[in-house]
Amino acid sequence: MNWRTGRHELRDPEPIRSLWRPAPEPGVLARRPQRFFEGLDGGFRLLRFAPALTVGLALIVFTLWALALAALGSAVVWASAGLLAEVFADPDATAGFAVITQVGALVASLTALSLVHLLAGVTAVGTRAAFDSERMTLKQGWAALRGVRLRLVLTTVLLFALHLGALIALSAPALLLAGLGSGTGSAIVLLLGVFGWLAFTVYFGIRTAFVGCVISHEQATVGQAFRRSWRLTRHGFWRTAGQLVLGYALSNQLVSIVITPIIIIVYVALIIVSLTMLSTASVTAFGAIALTLVALVTVFVTLAATAALFAYLAGLVSVVYFDRLMRTEGYDLILLREAERRAAR
Secondary structure, three states, rough: EEOOEEEEOOOOOOOOOOOOOOOOOOOOOOOOOOHHHHHHEEEEEEEEOOOHHHHHHHHHHEEEEEHHHHHHHHHHHHHHHHHHHHHHHHHHHHHHHHHHHHHHHHHHHHHHHHHHHHHHHHHHHHHHHHHHHHHHHHHHHHOOOOHHHHHHHHHHHHHHHHHHHHHHHHHHHHHHHHHHHHHHHHHHHHHHHHHHHHHHHHHHHHHHHHHHHHHHHOOHHHHHHHHHHHHHHOOHHHHHHHHHHHHHHHHHHHHHHHHHHHHHHHHHHHHHHHHHHHOOOHHHHHHHHHHHHHHHHHHHHHHHHHHHHOOEEEEOHHHHHHHHHHHHHHHHHHHHHHHHHHHHH
């Protein structure tokens, strides 16, 4: 019976039965939809399985990012040295400057999440290989992105500009009120604008989370990748949001747990050395050197921990991306079929 036409037809000849073959070997990542916490664990699996591709790339990217921020900050301080001296001379201005600095640090940390798209685009290639337990190096992953590297960089710059533009647009009313002399109203409007920007950043970041993965895995253009990510996150939005937000929060806490004991150990070791092995006359000079060493160790440890954090986030995004493909488009069947063909060969 042809169920489309409702008529009987001659059936095909009896198919030749294939010989029994064992099931394909399981990969580092399961070829099936991931449970909620399995997706969170998938990012750690990728870190352990392909550290060169994940942590190595993140360390390179964030070293360049830190150098760029340091150069920008030095230029701003040098250009506004006189203004800063006047600000620090006034206690009220100093308190306001501290608030602005904290808000700026928050903005810098959140806008840096745009780099996850570049990292996730590269990590998606290694994630696809991890389903078949094929370890991919950084060189192999970068070579596999031939033809889409510029798109990934362009996407990162575009998303960074969008988030920064949203912040400027939401902060413009507060700046206008400050120019009119309304300090209290300006502070309230600025606070509301920052909260609105945070909400926009979280929502827009989740809806566009798979842009880098789509570009690298599906060889899509930037516009196609944005539309594709928006469709993939339409269904299962809260599940995707929960995995990404919870993964970001847990990894942040883990980084803090790792960094704090190291800094304390270094600081205590320097104090012990200054008290037991140095004379009174050299303690002052050693104090300056010790503070410099603590600052350098803090910078390097923070940079390495941040690179590991963003490498995990990139791996988590790529794992959740493939999970969405399995749940919405049956991509797990494609993975299984390819594995069976590979085992047959």
